Every structure is written in structure tokens, then in C-alpha cells.
Amino acid sequence: MKVAIFIFSGTGNTHFIGRKLQDEFRANNIFCDLFTVEKNHKDNQIINNYDVIGLGYPIYGSDVPVLIHNWIDGLETHSQKRAFVFCTQMMYSGDGAAYGGRLLEKRGFDIRQQAHFNMPNNITDYIILRPFNKHDLIKMEKRKSKQANRFVQKIILNKRCRKGSNPISLCLGLLQRIPYQKMEMKWISNSIKIEENCILCRKCIDICPTDNFRVKDGKLVTNNSCIACYRCINHCPVNALHSSKKSLVKNPYKGPVKNFNIKDVMEDYLTTLE
Ligand SMILES: Cc1cc2nc3c(=O)[nH]c(=O)nc-3n(C[C@H](O)[C@H](O)[C@H](O)COP(=O)(O)O)c2cc1C
Numbered sequence: 001m002k003v004a005i006f007i008f009s010g011t012g013n014t015h016f017i018g019r020k021l022q023d024e025f026r027a028n029n030i031f032c033d034l035f036t037v038e039k040n041h042k043d044n045q046i047i048n049n050y051d052v053i054g055l056g057y058p059i060y061g062s063d064v065p066v067l068i069h070n071w072i073d074g075l076e077t078h079s080q081k082r083a084f085v086f087c088t089q090m091m092y093s094g095d096g097a098a099y100g101g102r103l104l105e106k107r108g109f110d111i112r113q114q115a116h117f118n119m120p121n122n123i124t125d126y127i128i129l130r131p132f133n134k135h136d137l138i139k140m141e142k143r144k145s146k147q148a149n150r151f152v153q154k155i156i157l158n159k160r161c162r163k164g165s166n167p168i169s170l171c172l173g174l175l176q177r178i179p180y181q182k183m184e185m186k187w188i189s190n191s192i193k194i195e196e197n198c199i200l201c202r203k204c205i206d207i208c209p210t211d212n213f214r215v216k217d218g219k220l221v222t223n224n225s226c227i228a229c230y231r232c233i234n235h236c237p238v239n240a241l242h243s244s245k246k247s248l249v250k251n252p253y254k255g256p257v258k259n260f261n262i263k264d265v266m267e268d269y270l271t272t273l274e
Contacts, residue, residue, distance in 0.1 A: 001030050001051050001156075002031045002051050003033070003051070003053075003155075004032075004034075004046055004053055005018050005032065005033070005034045005035070005053075005054035006035050006037055007035070008038065008065055008071075009036075009265040010058055010122065011229065011230055011255060011265075012255035012257075012260050012264075012265055013058060013119035013122065013255075014058050014087075015036075016119070016256040017056060017117045017144065018034050020148035021148050021151065023148075025152055025156075026271070028152065033271055035268045036267065037068065037071040038067070038265075043074070043075070047075070047078055047081065052155065053078075053081060053083040053084075055086075056085070056087065057088075058089070059087045060184075061183075062094050062095065062096055062174075062175075063099070064087075064099060064100045065227055067209060067210070067227060068100065072104060080108065080109075081110065082110050084114065084115075084155050085097045085100045085101045085104065085111060085114045085115075086116070086151070087100065087115075087116055087117070088116075088118075088119045089118060090118070090121040090123070090127075091118065092172075093116065093164070093176070094164060094170065094171070094175070095164040095165065095172070095174075096116055096173065097114035098163070098164035098165045098170070098173070099164075099173060101162065101165070113151065113155050113159070113161050114161070114162045114164055115161070116163050117144060117147060119140075119256065123230060124230070124233065124250075124251060125244040125248065125249050126244050126247065141256075188226060188227070190222065190226065191228065192226050192232070192233075192242075193243065193244075194220050194221075195239075195240040195241070195242070196240075197238050197239075198236075198238070199240070200219075202215070203237060204220070204232035204236060204241060207232060207235060207262055207266070208232055209227070210225040210226065210227055212226050234252040234253045235252070235254070236249075236252075239252060
């Protein structure tokens with residue numbers, strides 16, 4: 001069995017789970033490659049070369065990120081191709097993984113497994129929670145390894161487990177998704193605020209998945225293409241970026257492991273044959 005997992009990860013949580021799943025497959029001697037949808041590869045061709053496809057994304061208001069919507073829109077029909085979906089979320093999304101599953105089903109995929117992985121919050125200007133410390137991260141690592149192990153075993157045995165597919169989850173998902181999608185159209189694409197303390201280090205230009213930043217007349221400006229992934233907000237070295245009118249970022253989320261390198265989420269992880 002050959003598995004290809006496609007992910008988008010704004011701040012590292014989905015990447016962390018994607019890598020865990022990849023490790024689990026490899027531990028079971030299953031060939032597994034991880035691709036980011038941020039890179040423009042010929043994904044329809046890649047999909048044809050694998051037996052099972054995985055899709056992973058962070059939940060935004062019970063919705064899938066715009067980049068994932070666009071990626072699915074660009075897919076051809078892959079009739080009866082086996083697939084699984086997982087999402088990462090701070091707390092709850094109702095039908096977060098099932099929603100992505102339904103979108104993939106429209107492209108012919110046969111969805112057998114869906115999972116929700118609860119991970120740390122990455123909205124650090126609106127929602128003020130206690131920041132994660134070293135001990136929380138170690139505990140989380142163990143818990144998520146177990147959950148990833150269970151999920152991969154279900155995929156290997158091809159057991160059906162479609163988290164979020166029941167009518168109650170669907171209704172709760174819709175309750176969040178409909179207002180979020182309305183807000184997304186009106187507000188999110190031009191939501192990033194740039195404070196005066198910006199030092200023009202260009203890190204946001206380097207890491208933004210939608211090229212939302214450029215320098216104009218010696219100042220950082222946006223291109224109104226923000227998808228609210230919170231990558232720039234959490235990784236600005238001087239906390240000059242935020243999306244809220246009032247609150248600035250005090251405790252940015254630096255990723256699910258100690259010394260996490262945000263640029264890792266922009267890379268593919270391919271199996272090298274020995
Ligand atoms: C714009 C936005 C909306 C979010 N909405 C939800 C939500 O509805 N429910 C939830 O549990 N988490 C929500 N979250 C939290 C993220 O889904 C969560 O932290 C996720 O693991 C981030 O993944 P990433 O690091 O791969 O980007 C939201 C985060 C953002 C940035």
C-alpha cells in the first residue's frame with residue numbers, strides 16, 4: 001500500500017499530526033509521503049500513483065481553509081480512490097473532518113476514515129488562553145502519538161470510522177460554518193493590521209502562504225489576500241501583526257514542539273528509497 005498525505009498547516013499543528021501519521025505508516029512498513037498543498041505540484045498525477053490519499057487541514061469556524069477549498073476544486077475525478085481526512089482544531093468543529101470528506105466525495109473519492117485532533121489554540125490576539133509550556137507539549141506529544149497510532153491502524157485495516165458524520169455534528173458544524181463563511185467574504189481577506197513597530201524584516205513576506213505582504217514606499221502593506229491562518233501573526237519577531245481592532249499579540253503560538261521551525265510546514269516529506 002502506498003499512501004500520500006496532503007496537508008495545509010498555518011502554524012504547525014496539522015503538520016505535526018501529518019508527520020505523526022507518516023511515522024506510524026512507516027513504522028508499519030507502509031510507504032507514505034507527505035505533501036503540502038502550498039507547493040504547486042501536479043497533484044492529480046501524484047494521486048494516481050498512490051493507493052490511499054490523506055487530507056489534513058486546520059479548522060477555521062468549522063470550515064476548511066480557502067487553500068484546501070481551492071485545492072479540492074482543482075482536482076479531477078478520482079473514482080473510488082480510497083481516502084481519509086483529518087482536521088486539527090482547538091476545541092470543537094462539529095463536522096470539521098466530515099465537511100472536507102464530503103467535498104472530496106464530490107471528486108469521486110471513497111472516504112473511509114475521518115478524525116479530529118485537538119491541538120493548541122493558534123488565535124493569539126482574540127482568544128487569550130494560558131500559553132502552552134514545555135510540560136504541556138511533552139504530554140500532548142504522547143497523547144497525539146497514541147491517537148495517531150489508533151487512526152493509522154484503522155486506515156490499515158480499512159475500518160470505517162467517520163468522525164463528525166452524524167446529524168448532530170452536521171448541525172453544530174453548520175451553525176459555526178455559515179456565519180464564518182459570511183464573515184470570511186466580508187472581512188478576513190483584509191483583516192491584518194500592521195503596527196508602527198514593524199522592522200521590515202520581511203519574515204511575513206517569506207512565510208505567508210498567499211503572498212499577502214509586500215513593501216511599498218518603504219512600508220509593509222498587504223495585498224488583501226489573507227486567509228486568517230495566523231502564521232505571520234504568531235511568527236512576527238516584534239509582534240507587529242494582528243487581526244483584532246483592540247488586542248495585540250502578547251503570547252504568540254510558536255508551534256507544537258520546542259524550537260519549531262515554521263518554514264518546515266512549507267516543505268514536502270518524501271520517502272527516500274535506500
Ligand atoms: C481563523 C481561525 C478559526 C478557527 N476556528 C476554530 C473552530 O471553529 N473550532 C476550533 O476548535 N478551533 C478553531 N481554530 C483553531 C485551529 O483550528 C487550531 O489551532 C488548529 O490546530 C491550527 O492548525 P495549524 O497550526 O495547522 O494551522 C481556528 C483558528 C483560526 C486561525
